[in-house]
Amino acid sequence: MYWVYVLELVGGRRYVGFSKDLGFRIQQHIDGRGARATRQARVVDIHLVRKHNSLEAAMQGERDEFYLQCSLIGHEKVSMGKQFRGLPLVLPQGAGERPRGGRLRHAAAWFQSCHNRT
Numbered sequence: 001m002y003w004v005y006v007l008e009l010v011g012g013r014r015y016v017g018f019s020k021d022l023g024f025r026i027q028q029h030i031d032g033r034g035a036r037a038t039r040q041a042r043v044v045d046i047h048l049v050r051k052h053n054s055l056e057a058a059m060q061g062e063r064d065e066f067y068l069q070c071s072l073i074g075h076e077k078v079s080m081g082k083q084f085r086g087l088p089l090v091l092p093q094g095a096g097e098r099p100r101g102g103r104l105r106h107a108a109a110w111f112q113s114c115h116n117r118t
Contacts, residue, residue, distance in 0.1 A: 001051060002058035004065055007038065008045035014073065015043075016066045016080040018058040022049065037079035 003022040007015045007029060015037045019025035026046065029038040048065070052058040062080065069078045 001053065002055055004048075004050045004052060004058055004061040006047040006065060006069060007043050008047045009038065009041040010044055011041055012073070013037070013041055013077045013079065014047060014069050016062055016069055016078065018052075018062040018081075035079070035081060 002018055002020050004016070004018045005022060005026065007017070007026070009015055015029070015035060017025065017029075017035065025034065026043075028034040029043050032039050032042075050061060050065075052061050066078060066080045
C-alpha cells in the first residue's frame with residue numbers, strides 16, 4: 001500500500017509526495033529531514049492523503065495531484081520530488097477532485113489510528 005500526500009507549507013506553498021510509510025515520511029518533513037522544499041519552508045498542515053494499491057498507481061497519483069495543485073494555486077507555489085522535475089505544467093483531463101484540508105498536529109498518531117482500522 002502506498003500513500004500520496006499534499007503538505008501545506010509556510011507562505012501558502014504546497015509539497016506533493018508519495019510514500020510507503022506515510023507516518024514516517026511526514027514526520028521526516030516535519031522534523032526538517034524531508035525534501036528540500038520542506039527543509040526550506042516549515043510544514044503547517046496536511047492538506048490531503050490518498051491511498052493507492054501499487055507503486056505505479058501512487059506515482060501516477062502524485063503526478064495527477066501535482067497538476068491539480070498547480071491548477072488551483074499556481075505552479076510557482078507547488079513542489080514535488082526530484083524524480084518528476086521537468087514535467088510539463090499542463091493539467092491532464094480529469095486529474096482528480098478538489099483536495100480537502102486536515103490538521104498537522106499528531107500526524108503520526110492519526111496515521112497509525114487509520115492504518116490500524118484496516
